[in-house]
Amino acid sequence: MRRKQRILLYSILSIFIIENAFILFPYVRAFIFQYETSRVERGLRLAEKMGCFSCHGPRGTGGMPNPGSKDGEVPSLDGGTIMMYVKNDEEIVEYIRDGLPKRKRQDEEYYGRYQQQAIKMPAYGSFLSEKEIDYLVSFIKASNSMPEVDREVEEGENLVLRWGCTNCHGPRGGGGMKNPGSFKGYIPGWGGNDFRELVEDERELYSWIKEGRIERFEKNPLASFFMRRQAIKMPAFKNFFTEEEIQAMGKYILWLNRSGVSR
Ligand code: HEC
Ligand code: HEC
Numbered sequence: 464m465r466r467k468q469r470i471l472l473y474s475i476l477s478i479f480i481i482e483n484a485f486i487l488f489p490y491v492r493a494f495i496f497q498y499e500t501s502r503v504e505r506g507l508r509l510a511e512k513m514g515c516f517s518c519h520g521p522r523g524t525g526g527m528p529n530p531g532s533k534d535g536e537v538p539s540l541d542g543g544t545i546m547m548y549v550k551n552d553e554e555i556v557e558y559i560r561d562g563l564p565k566r567k568r569q570d571e572e573y574y575g576r577y578q579q580q581a582i583k584m585p586a587y588g589s590f591l592s593e594k595e596i597d598y599l600v601s602f603i604k605a606s607n608s609m610p611e612v613d614r615e616v617e618e619g620e621n622l623v624l625r626w627g628c629t630n631c632h633g634p635r636g637g638g639g640m641k642n643p644g645s646f647k648g649y650i651p652g653w654g655g656n657d658f659r660e661l662v663e664d665e666r667e668l669y670s671w672i673k674e675g676r677i678e679r680f681e682k683n684p685l686a687s688f689f690m691r692r693q694a695i696k697m698p699a700f701k702n703f704f705t706e707e708e709i710q711a712m713g714k715y716i717l718w719l720n721r722s723g724v725s726r
Contacts, residue, residue: 493648499656500649501726503637506602509595515540518582523606532580541606541634555600562586605634605725612718619715622708631695635725636716645693646686653716654726668713673701 510516510523518537520526525539538544549555549564557564562584567573577583591599604610612620623629623636631650633639638652651657662668663679670677675697680686690696700709719725 489648492646496647496649499647500639501633501637501652501654502598502601503605503635503725504602504633504639504649504652506598506600506605507633507637507639509591509598510540510602513587513590513599515599518584523603527582529580529582532582533576537582540603543607545603545607545609552600552604555603556596558584559591559596559599560586560588601725602634602637605637608635610724612715612724616711616715616718619711619713619718622704622712623715626700628712633725636719637725643694644689645695646689650695652725653719654723658720665713665717668716669709671697672709672712673699675699 507522516523518527519540520537523540525536525541525544527537528535529537538548545555549558550566554564554566561568563574563577567577587596608620608624629636631640633650633652636653638650638654638657640650642648642650647657651661661677662671667677667679676690676699680690704712
């Protein structure tokens with residue numbers, strides 16, 4: 464083969480590979496799409512990486528014994544526990560950065576008892592940047608349903624928590640739980656680009672919850688390929704909830720999406 468022909472052939476081949484790398488290689492996709500995930504999800508990943516769950520239980524759900532402490536356990540990072548420990552966001556930052564908020568360090572009674580407990584909260588200040596602490600705060604707030612939602616969507620939030628939707632979709636639908644074989648490598652959240660791509664209108668929203676799929680994706684060859692192939696699929700819930708319950712969950716998801724609390 465002449466030199467010019469070879470160069471031409473290689474150019475065509477590399478353009479083909481570069482163009483398709485995106486679709487072909489899950490790692491390339493996972494790398495690109497990690498920037499689409501929410502602050503809540505980044506906080507969850509960081510918490511895993513920083514070992515928070517060794518003490519605070521799997522995904523921060525608590526349960527680790529702590530002899531000598533008031534409750535006998537390391538507190539959980541979810542379900543409203545945080546409200547009993549801090550007065551504001553700054554104190555969450557202080558817990559993570561310094562191990563204990565200033566207010567509690569100066570409270571002789573609290574600090575005296577704190578020093579008696581077997582397990583103490585480490586100071587992470589030298590391991591984390593300010594931005595990373597911020598992600599952790601977002602994760603912790605979402606896991607504790609903070610800030611409070613509007614009255615009219617409370618019912619939807621309770622249902623979503625009770626039925627474990629957030630186990631897959633992340634605290635407050637922050638998304639990002641791993642899903643092998645899926646297009647983006649993770650379970651989509653209820654905000655940002657993911658939601659825009661998956662839900663064009665309310666009809667599609669309720670189709671996802673009831674049927675676990677939507678028509679538009681079934682007709683699209685690429686989307687339906689990934690919808691079938693992915694390890695974890697959206698369950699079809701229509702037989703397990705009343706129409707009112709499904710509507711309540713849908714309203715809550717739309718509220719989350721609009722308010723952006725879990726981004
Ligand atoms: C060595 C065990 C340990 C590790 C690891 C740990 N914590 Fe803690 N954490 C504690 C204990 C014990 C307390 C209770 C402090 C008290 O009594 O005031 C606590 C309290 C907290 C609180 C306030 C109470 C609550 O549960 O809401 C937050 C927030 C917190 N930790 C976040 C984190 C984060 C984020 C990480 C990881 C970056 C982390 N912790 C890692 C032991 C730990
Ligand atoms: C076992 C994990 C799992 C559970 C539990 C689950 N989902 Fe999903 N859900 C998924 C996956 C995976 C997708 C993406 C489906 C696809 O792309 O084919 C999805 C998609 C969706 C979508 C489409 C929009 C988007 O951005 O996510 C909505 C809305 C939704 N789920 C709501 C719910 C609700 C409400 C519940 C609880 C009643 C729930 N899901 C429980 C895995 C789950």
